[in-house]
Amino acid sequence: MATTFTPRVFSGIQPSGGLTLGNYLGAIKRFVDMQADDFETIYCMVDLHAITVWQDPADLQKNTRELCAGFIASGIDPEQSILINQSQVPEHTQLGWIFNTVARMGWLNRMTQFKDKAGKNRENVSVGLFAYPALMAADILLYHATHVPVGEDQKQHLELTRDIAAKFNHDYGVDFFPLTEPVIEGTATRVMSLRDGSKKMSKSDPSDMSRINMTDDADTIAQKIRKARTDPEALPSEAAGLADRAEARNLVNIYAALDGKTVDQVLAEVGGKQFSEFKPMLSELAVEKLSPISGEMARLMEHPDEIDKILARGSERAREIAAPILKRTYEIVGMVGASS
Numbered sequence: 343m344a345t346t347f348t349p350r351v352f353s354g355i356q357p358s359g360g361l362t363l364g365n366y367l368g369a370i371k372r373f374v375d376m377q378a379d380d381f382e383t384i385y386c387m388v389d390l391h392a393i394t395v396w397q398d399p400a401d402l403q404k405n406t407r408e409l410c411a412g413f414i415a416s417g418i419d420p421e422q423s424i425l426i427n428q429s430q431v432p433e434h435t436q437l438g439w440i441f442n443t444v445a446r447m448g449w450l451n452r453m454t455q456f457k458d459k460a461g462k463n464r465e466n467v468s469v470g471l472f473a474y475p476a477l478m479a480a481d482i483l484l485y486h487a488t489h490v491p492v493g494e495d496q497k498q499h500l501e502l503t504r505d506i507a508a509k510f511n512h513d514y515g516v517d518f519f520p521l522t523e524p525v526i527e528g529t530a531t532r533v534m535s536l537r538d539g540s541k542k543m544s545k546s547d548p549s550d551m552s553r554i555n556m557t558d559d560a561d562t563i564a565q566k567i568r569k570a571r572t573d574p575e576a577l578p579s580e581a582a583g584l585a586d587r588a589e590a591r592n593l594v595n596i597y598a599a600l601d602g603k604t605v606d607q608v609l610a611e612v613g614g615k616q617f618s619e620f621k622p623m624l625s626e627l628a629v630e631k632l633s634p635i636s637g638e639m640a641r642l643m644e645h646p647d648e649i650d651k652i653l654a655r656g657s658e659r660a661r662e663i664a665a666p667i668l669k670r671t672y673e674i675v676g677m678v679g680a681s682s
């Protein structure tokens with residue numbers, strides 16, 4: 343009979359810059375929703391992933407704490423959920439190594455995120471950037487997580503996680519790791535750059551005008567939305583009318599996600615309006631929804647020791663789940679000493 347796994351959610355965000363609206367709508371807002379459901383929830387600042395591309399050490403520390411503050415300010419309760427920093431739970435890298443031996447070069451070679459990030463510079467990027475998806479599989483499977491809420495861009499990595507779990511189970515003749523389900527839901531699973539509707543909004547985009555940062559003040563948010571690329575047409579009254587209008591669709595999706603409505607509901611209200619009228623409405627909504635979060639983040643950042651305590655406590659709780667799973671993995675693989 344197939345093993346039954348405890349319903350458990352794991353997801354992470356890299357402290358590779360400041361949090362963006364894309365991270366918030368595509369990931370954190372979903373994390374908060376899943377906390378309210380019948381799941382154990384573990385959320386991680388994946389600092390070991392962040393360093394697969396160069397991070398200034400002082401920035402990495404600040405970004406890790408700010409990310410934790412962003413989680414809490416958005417509604418993640420550190421008592422109800424386990425909040426951790428990846429490097430404080432060494433079992434992640436230990437299982438990551440095992441999975442480096444399970445994942446195949448051909449699988450990793452197909453990862454579009456690696457291709458995008460490496461670009462023409464393949465010979466010069468870190469080995470860690472290439473192996474990233476195997477460590478991500480370890481992050482998830484270390485907790486036998488059954489569900490992973492992510493944005494659209496992580497779908498391929500989640501498929502790879504399932505491939506790694508299946509190959510491990512098959513090779514060792516066990517039913518030990520679950521085939522984790524990705525949870526990619528909502529109207530903003532892929533928030534696009536404000537400057538280019540074909541590129542996703544990203545923390546590390548060189549243009550700050552391409553994204554809304556969760557720490558941006560009201561004037562900055564309004565300025566970025568005012569300058570966001572659009573087209574000269576009025577808004578349509580139905581979603582089908584946005585089919586070939588990437589930038590327009592992006593702004594409407596953002597509006598819908600912030601307001602908790604469907605795209606059709608939003609278009610029923612704003613169809614026929616020009617962007618000169620719609621953009622101020624979007625700015626007002628974004629400021630209304632984001633400024634309480636940025637205010638709370640700033641307040642939490644005044645007490646970095648408290649954030650560090652939350653992460654230390656989270657790591658202890660996480661290790662209680664992770665250690666027996668790693669131990670059993672070592673036993674299955676045949677490591678001497680694993681059973682003692």
Ligand code: AQP
Nearest residue numbers: 356358364365368369492493531532533543544545546
């Ligand atoms: N634009 C986006 N729209 C929807 N979801 C998004 N996510 C990221 N960008 C968008 C989701 O946020 C979670 C954390 O992502 P990450 O920090 O681990 O890495 P990423 O996807 O590479 O995010 P960034 O912002 O683009 O970081 P950099 O620039 O450092 O690579 C994931 O669930 C992701 O889907």
